[in-house]
Amino acid sequence: MTMPAYVKASAAVHAAAGIAVLVAPAAWPWALGAVAANHLALTGAGLWPRSRWLGRNWTRLPEAAAARGEIAITIDDGPDPEVTPRVLDLLDAHAARATFFAIASAAARHPALCREIVRRGHSVQNHSDRHSHAFSLLGPRGLAREIGAAQARLADVAGVAPRYFRAPAGLRNPFLAPVLDRLGLQLVSWTRRGYDTVRRDPDDVLARLCKGLAAGDILLLHDGNAARTPAGQPVVLSVLPALLGRCADAGLRPVTLTDALPAPGSVPGDAWAAASS
Numbered sequence: 001m002t003m004p005a006y007v008k009a010s011a012a013v014h015a016a017a018g019i020a021v022l023v024a025p026a027a028w029p030w031a032l033g034a035v036a037a038n039h040l041a042l043t044g045a046g047l048w049p050r051s052r053w054l055g056r057n058w059t060r061l062p063e064a065a066a067a068r069g070e071i072a073i074t075i076d077d078g079p080d081p082e083v084t085p086r087v088l089d090l091l092d093a094h095a096a097r098a099t100f101f102a103i104a105s106a107a108a109r110h111p112a113l114c115r116e117i118v119r120r121g122h123s124v125q126n127h128s129d130r131h132s133h134a135f136s137l138l139g140p141r142g143l144a145r146e147i148g149a150a151q152a153r154l155a156d157v158a159g160v161a162p163r164y165f166r167a168p169a170g171l172r173n174p175f176l177a178p179v180l181d182r183l184g185l186q187l188v189s190w191t192r193r194g195y196d197t198v199r200r201d202p203d204d205v206l207a208r209l210c211k212g213l214a215a216g217d218i219l220l221l222h223d224g225n226a227a228r229t230p231a232g233q234p235v236v237l238s239v240l241p242a243l244l245g246r247c248a249d250a251g252l253r254p255v256t257l258t259d260a261l262p263a264p265g266s267v268p269g270d271a272w273a274a275a276s277s
């Protein structure tokens with residue numbers, strides 16, 4: 001993939017500002033202002049997890065999956081030795097499949113749990129190596145190291161190389177898209193999230209996830225870093241049974257991202273383009 005158009009346009013702003021200063025040095029305050037405004041816009045796009053301005057970003061399943069009544073439940077920040085096994089049991093009880101965006105260093109600490117996720121028919125995908133809060137401040141090399149290390153570790157532990165990547169907290173910068181492209185990874189964010197790392201009320205989290213619940217949705221929950229209910233229960237464990245019940249009532253089938261999608265590049269003019277447009 002080449003650079004996203006928005007990033008190319010930003011490079012053009014920088015070049016134009018440079019030329020303006022060379023041709024008319026007195027124009028420097030304007031040139032500087034244009035570059036500063038452009039940086040603010042790029043940062044803004046990176047802070048908005050569902051934006052597509054920094055490259056292809058998946059926020060819904062493709063039409064074909066939606067037409068089959070599929071939705072994707074994605075569960076981030078694990079595996080967690082206390083929470084994840086209980087999440088797996090809840091999913092099994094509802095014959096549901098989910099996608100786990102795992103932190104690779106955590107997966108390496110709990111390899112058996114990671115393999116159990118796969119054994120039960122779910123999918124393990126790349127959510128970076130260490131889930132650093134400074135992730136979106138990394139340059140091209142730092143991003144390649146962080147995401148590449150995670151890719152190698154997860155492939156080793158889970159036995160399958162991830163195809164999808166989700167940025168820590170959904171925060172990105174303009175260097176991310178080319179790095180993902182080189183590693184053969186597709187960025188996936190979400191249609192809705194429940195804020196279940198901070199919200200302690202399961203009803204509130206459930207209401208956020210179910211607002212306008214429809215086929216093709218990608219929902220975000222957490223098995224790692226889970227907030228606790230006032231009774232001390234990880235929020236995801238209270239929310240999941242109700243959410244899976246709502247899905248069943250609405251005739252929606254929770255599937256993994258891998259099952260919902262054709263492999264990237266495998267279908268000419270494919271569902272990827274439709275989902276990313």
Ligand SMILES: [Zn+2]
Nearest residue numbers: 076077168169
């Ligand atoms: Zn995360």
